[in-house]
Amino acid sequence: MNTIMSKSMTIAALVAATFSTSHVLAADKIIRIDGSSTVYPISEAVAEEFQKATKIRVTVGESGTGAGFKKFCRGETDISDASRPIAQKEIDACKEAGIQFIELPVAFDALTVVVNSKNDWVKSLSVDELKNIWKPGSSVKNWKQINAAYPDKAMPLFAPGTASGTFDYFTEAVNGKSKSSRTDFTPSEDDNVLVQGVAGNVGGLSYFGLAYYEENKDKLRAIPISAKAGGPAVLPSAATVENGTYQPLARPIFIYVNATAAAFKPEVKAFVEFYLEHAPKLVAEVKYVPLPADDYAAVKAHFKALKPGTGFGGKNEVGIKVKDLINRIK
Numbered sequence: 001m002n003t004i005m006s007k008s009m010t011i012a013a014l015v016a017a018t019f020s021t022s023h024v025l026a027a028d029k030i031i032r033i034d035g036s037s038t039v040y041p042i043s044e045a046v047a048e049e050f051q052k053a054t055k056i057r058v059t060v061g062e063s064g065t066g067a068g069f070k071k072f073c074r075g076e077t078d079i080s081d082a083s084r085p086i087a088q089k090e091i092d093a094c095k096e097a098g099i100q101f102i103e104l105p106v107a108f109d110a111l112t113v114v115v116n117s118k119n120d121w122v123k124s125l126s127v128d129e130l131k132n133i134w135k136p137g138s139s140v141k142n143w144k145q146i147n148a149a150y151p152d153k154a155m156p157l158f159a160p161g162t163a164s165g166t167f168d169y170f171t172e173a174v175n176g177k178s179k180s181s182r183t184d185f186t187p188s189e190d191d192n193v194l195v196q197g198v199a200g201n202v203g204g205l206s207y208f209g210l211a212y213y214e215e216n217k218d219k220l221r222a223i224p225i226s227a228k229a230g231g232p233a234v235l236p237s238a239a240t241v242e243n244g245t246y247q248p249l250a251r252p253i254f255i256y257v258n259a260t261a262a263a264f265k266p267e268v269k270a271f272v273e274f275y276l277e278h279a280p281k282l283v284a285e286v287k288y289v290p291l292p293a294d295d296y297a298a299v300k301a302h303f304k305a306l307k308p309g310t311g312f313g314g315k316n317e318v319g320i321k322v323k324d325l326i327n328r329i330k
Contacts, residue, residue, distance in 0.1 A: 001032070008085070015304030016104040029267045034061035035068025035081035036165050037191050038209040039253050041286040042107060043081050046275045049282065053274070056267050064189040066090075066134040072256060073097055078268050080256040083109065083165030084178075100259040103329065104272070104299055105322045106279055108289035110236035111170055111249040112213040114220040116202045121150050124224040124233030130174045133157070133205070138182045143203060151310065157185035158197035159204040164189055171209055171247040173318050207249075210236050214263030225249060241289045248318050250323065253288075259308045276300050295322040302326050 006163040033043050034318055035325070040062040047058035053259065063071070065082045072080035073093040087092075112129065115122060121143065133140045143150040162179060172178040188194055191212040198204035199219035213236075224233035227247045227258060240246035242326070261268040278297060280290040291299070299322070311328035
């Protein structure tokens, strides 16, 4: 009897010790993510679910795409959120530090041009009109300068900071060159600051990711965009991104994974696999646009192969398809 009890207690102690040790090990492991404020809501949602399932700690920052890549290429993070492709100078910095990366599109976003909810005069804007407002040296400071029928209202401008991937993509799509923009606007890497800026100014204008607009529809109004003057003006939405009519402001958004961490840190590999498996549901929940199922399948296969590199060659590109992007990475 005593022997049986003794054995039972020993087994129970071993089980308890094993359970305790596994939780200590899980607690000791930390997955570090930083980068784009646009991608942040997706990565944060994935991190919350992953932590519930595994007890492994995941930290998610939102310092901006450019600042995130600086940390990533210094080896300070395992994953970098990015709302634009990695730039050549960032590729060079990672190479110099001996860091290889795996480029993974995880969702689509629609850059959304917004005005104050009380702005009832502007019904749509063309890409040419956006360029007139945002081009370097632009003198547009009043809505009447865009259209004589508009009221004589000041147009305070708010935009992502110059280290933001959203700033890079918007300037490429609208002005024809990444980072080419007027400078007399109020910048912020925090999209909530941009929301507040436009919400507090009747004539205010800004642009940022669709999710932040969806969260603030009571304060803001999205403006339909026409790719060409006189062409159809299209509102950003999941449907118009998926059918390709919201151009040129629809874009893929990414996570970049440290290839060494993916290969040798099981928790990082598990997190990325969890990310891609649950992306369709979680991306939609945070008001972004999931990739088509066959694109997610291609991204999963790409990660499984642990194939490092980028399909962009260090430059932004408007209108690329996910499968074409992955096929470029040799």
